[in-house]
Amino acid sequence: MLKFITVFNPSYSRNEEDADKQLLLFHSFQDLQDGQTLSLNDKIAQLGVIQAMWQFSKTFSESQGTSESVVELDDTVLCTILVENSFFITLSFAPSELPEVPANYVLANLRHCYDFSTLHFGLWSTFTNHTQLTDRLNEFLVPFWAELNLMPYNLWHKGFLSCWPDCYKVADIEEGFQDNKESSTSWEADLKQQLLIDDSNFLGLQDILVYHLPKTTSGKSYKKYGLVSSFTPDFDWLPQISNWIEHLDNVYTVLSSHVLAGTVQYKEAVEEEPMQEPSNNEGLSTSQSMAAQSRKLYNNFMYPLTFAHDAVQEVGNMTGISSSMSLLSDFMPKMPSWKIWPGPEDNKAKVARSEFLISPLAASFLPESYKVKKMHLSYGGLIQRFNCLFWFYNETLVVLIYKEEFEKIWDHEYLHDTHFKLSQSIAKLYSTNLKTISKITPDSFCYAVVTKSTRRLRSSFPLNEVVKTPESTSALELVVNGLDGFLTLGPNRKTSVATLNPSRNQIAFEQEAAKESWGLSLMGGIFKKTQADNNPTAQTDTFLDGVPEEKLRFMHLDINKFINTLSTSRRASDLKEEKLIKLNNGVLCFLSENSEEIIVLVENWFDKKSSRTKKQPPKGNSALVQHMGTEAFHWWRKNTRA
């Protein structure tokens, strides 16, 4: 489990006396016994040691280029990253309390945490007021890691893909349906034509990012997950924002307006309520959970309120909406499958859902963060603030990045118009590129390709799924900060809190009822789920999709070790390294790294034996990759420069 996280900047301290000035954040995740706390001196000593080790290491090698450090102690691992050349972020965790988590998984999350924070409030060095920076770090870093602490499986969710934290996942979508040329233009061209360079958006719309975010439940592969398209070539922070969206999607299992607005947070259920465990929830009466909710109210106040007071008053009046909502915690665990759920969506399953998630269409009483997401993004090396709107169409998320001074987004007419144009283009995307061809056999191999220059990551490896029964016995709750607290104060004391066991099978959908009037929404939909239920076998894309949880995690760990051998390699710069590693548990892995890309191919050599074709590869030209199955080799031929 996590021990502490600290952020410091040694350059903020000038001499011995003001050593405390360098400390920006120190948050301990552990309850110290007897009410004792770490003194400031202890904290500064800790920083001093971290710094000493860093400086000491510099004695032996060139001072530049080192940005990460992992210190292994008896029972603790200290992971440090250096950002913006002067800020150190150190996370301390006890590996013994977690299943095997390689340090680079943690480093990747640290890197992401920093990246996401810069999206929200810009580079840290731009803060002139250090207390202000501390406040923002408290708001951002602490909840981020507190959530990971509660749900540590998110640490290894991405498996060995964590080796490349600065790369972003790109959806690998075949352009197979391009041949029916009747539709004259591609969806991308449409989007560009109708939105990006349209008169109404002239110079206002900076970029459109299109993500395809299918749920990885029911064995759906990760292959088609990720960025589909972006339109401005010099978007430097594309990896950051893409990873942020992926992170939200992973952690909260569903992208809703609340999640994107940043008002949602997982918290540990109040200790005094052992009955709150998900398994016991059946016996819990509504009034009991009411009591629990009201107790949580106190906790909610601990977090920064994003709500304006007058907005809350209005919420109080909207009793009709809140009373129509059922208390999710009473019913969720009993539901064996989504089919039984008499959702209103069941009837119109074929109708695509599309809506703005974050837009000025949100109800006026909602805080600003529901209407427009202000993000710091860098285009061509210049970091600016942009207004971002989020829109979805089934499993596709569209991020519209507007210049801050572009006022038209507040015009509802304009938004409806945009909505229409987007629906048309994305519908086209679905009909041309995303149509699922029912494959007869899944791929017999998995691939991951990292393109170094563009930082694009293509991969068909399934990710580590969320552990079904979390080790921590406490129920985790998705709390809509503030909002719920005030709702419980309302006359009928009903609540919209979703007590969620964070498993992908349960989707918070309380917003469904509210969306019509509140302009809030929830991405994806229940009908998607039913579709998967009807046809569960058609979804396996690769041979690994059916592999059990635990095995998949170990395989990721194995591949992580292989990739480590690439990172320890000291080969000369003009050489490329290829390797083929065969374990006796069936894993056959091909790795290739050259100056442009890293390629990982994995297959099961047990399977290969039987399906291998008689055709021998041409003699004398037996490259390592040819040892992989024919399918993998064909992929290789198609996808590499060779």
Add this chain to the structure above:
Amino acid sequence: MVETPNENYVDKLRAPERLSSGSNSHQSSPFIIRATTDPTTSVNLTSSFSSASRPFADDASVYMDLASEQQSVSTSRRHLEHQLLQSMRSLDLSPRGHAVSNEIPSLFETRDPDNESQGPLPQEKQFFILSSAGKPIFSMHGKDELVMGLMGIIHTVANYFKVHDTKIHSITNSGGGCIKQNLVFIDKNPILLMAVSSREESLNDLSQQLDFLYSYLICTLSRRQLTRLFTKRENFDLRHFLTNTDFENLTHICESIANGFNPDFLLGALRCLTMRKSTRQAVHTAMLTHVQHAEVASERGTVLYGLIVAPGGQLCAVLRPRGHTLHTTDLHLLFSLIFNQYQGLQDDQELWLPICFPKFNSSGFLHCFIRRLPPHLTRTSPDLTAAGSETPLEDNREVSSSTPALVLISAQKESFFELKKIGQQIVDDLVSKSLLEQIERASKFGFTMADIPAKFVHHFIYKSKKHVQYVMPRLEELDLYNNDPYDDRTSTFTANYRDDQGEYERPDSHKREKHKVYLYKLMRTYTHIRNNVIDQNGAPLNRSVLSFIQWSSDGLPMNGLPHGEVVDVLCLAWLTPTFELFLICNNGASDRNAVLRSAKAIVDWCRRNEDRLFVKNGAIF
């Protein structure tokens, strides 16, 4: 000694033949495959390569020496040359008149010696030893003042964690997706050891190396004495207690680990002398009869262990009590002493030495009787004088360090004369049965790649896990425990880096240097390929792993610059519960299936000849 025709790898017949053909043995080879698979070992470099016409066609280390000789060369020019060097790394290796290259190209990045951004101690590897109170004991590189400060930091950091009830084990620094350096700490209170490496070694490799350094200290001091020294006074300065020889030896060990060819440390195994089963049996019998002789046997415990070691620490014969073996580390230490510290031991001298074997009993001493077994003890045959003249480049010192040695270990301090007697009897016996001659020959020739029907293989290491021993084809002029030590030591606990050392002018120094570079390349390659089957903590990736690694030129060669041989090296690492095989192919041999066949052939061959390649049980009493 019966010469069986199918025993075709230790060749009594072929050895003189090869000698007679002089340095260039290719024509005389009876093997067809030789033309393609001949390893470096038997090639005379001077005849195959021209060295004069290429001013900087050499590897970086040689180049550095060259640069230091020519002071007038401007920095920018040197920089350019350095770049050129990197671009045509194997230019100097392109063979003349050979179809296949008999060198391996350098595969690893070389550091730019002129790089300004380097830290004060830019060497790729460092070892520090200090006392738990922070007093420096030994450092591989660096000036005293600098090292003193660094040790202060190590001490502070280690102490900080000690106060917090934990221990620091390692620091891994990385950046840009690759691991830049590893720092490993070992706390053996009252001694703290630290290693830094920016090479491809794993954390486990480094802690093994540190353990060896620590073992050396224990070997000379014993754990008991060490504890006593420090319990009296915590900030005791061990430097005053250690002798000059100790520092020399530490430096030597570090140097050998860092820049030498020493698979012993990497594999944690002993190299074994290849001998005929019957010969080894005869040696064992000779040893056993004299130890079990009636009058000796009455005093049990006089002889604890007996060893015959061939040059380069090749284990030849073992005499041991039933149920007891000596730890590999202990033997490495012993061999290191024999072939390094006491390499100057004259043939007629005998050594009676107290040694603490740290893994055997770290708080007590055993007593070793060491005696050289020079070949001229035997009735010299014309063949052997020829063998002596085959290596005319070696001076006397090396000859003496390249004679086998007999070691008898006893627990009793005063049993020197008994051991001397037993030793003499054993030597007499060996001489009378002309076994010494055979040991000498076996250690000189070993086997080469040509003895094994394995195509494309340049060199390999085969380790038998059961025996904790390894074998490899003969490498020319290889002396594991004596890789060219240097004498220039001015500071008390540091060894100077070799920058300012004048070039030791010897006609063959260039060739020797080149060969050293070759061995170093070989060693790094082995380290690297081993890391592909073993994780950072030294555990195998799986119960058995087979892994191929291929390095080849990336993209097009640079325009306008000359480039040498195209790099295309395939290596293989194969780990199973019974053996480990590491194999480096010839440059250009990239047919994976053929290589795998060769690997299987090697494994088959090693298994078939297990009796000759390894000391299986030794003489047990």
